[in-house]
Amino acid sequence: MSDVRVLVVDDDFMVARIHAGYVARVPGFRVAGAAHSGAEALAAVAELRPDLVLLDIYLPDMSGLAVLKELTGLDVLVVSAARDVPTVREAMRGGAVNYLIKPFTAAALAERLRQYADTRRRFTAIGPEARQDDVDRLFGTPxxxxxxxxxxxxxxxxxxxxxxxxxxxxxxxxxxxxxxxxxxxxxxxxxxxxxxxxxxxxxxxxxxxxxxxxxxxxxx
Incomplete structure (x- = not known):
């Protein structure tokens, strides 16, 4: 499989640079670009067509949750200091593949990225039709x-x-x-x-x- 192209979205330029560095260290992933507002994120998605978006919730022009609703058909990993249950639940309902609370280490992000890559590989290996055990593994069912x-x-x-x-x-x-x-x-x-x-x-x-x-x- 080709490298997973990641768009990093964070309002803080330095934090975005740090997160991009974390992503670049994980084999099989590369940074497609960075954005620092909701509008920039939506424009970058349209232009760069990333496979995965690393999305902050607190953006200067709109909530990351609103951005998430616009990114239908695209995988999103939320990275945010927001830890209140309604926000986490809304991110799950919006289809986020994972949620990582700031601050976090490079190792913590790498583990989530590897989990995401494993899921992508499983989808590729399944083929056009899934068996129940395939679905159970994808959803983490024991x-x-x-x-x-x-x-x-x-x-x-x-x-x-x-x-x-x-x-x-x-x-x-x-x-x-x-x-x-x-x-x-x-x-x-x-x-x-x-x-x-x-x-x-x-x-x-x-x-x-x-x-x-x-x-x-x-x-x-």
């Missing part, structure tokens, strides 16, 4: 656990899951084995089970030659 294959234990599976979750990044079977004390073959079996259960995803890493390395990332 999945019924797939039965453990013969020879696997629930306790060891929990150990592998914890290692993958705490890693905060994708792991190979060898790395998971090192963290858990299992053999690489055993670690791979548990990782494959977690993928089948919808709690992890396989992320092939392609090198310069040969077969891609199988890496696994926690989804929860």
């Amino acid at each position: 999945q019924a656990a797939a039965p453990l294959p013969k020879g696997l234990s629930a306790a060891t599976c929990a150990l592998v899951a914890e290692a993958l979750r705490e890693a905060g990044r994708d792991l190979s079977a060898a790395e998971a084995a090192e963290r858990t004390g299992l053999s690489r073959v055993s670690a791979r079996r548990y990782l494959e089970y977690l993928c089948a259960a919808g709690q992890a995803e396989l992320r092939p890493r392609y090198g310069t030659a040969g077969r891609p390395e199988h890496r696994y990332r926690w989804l929860g």
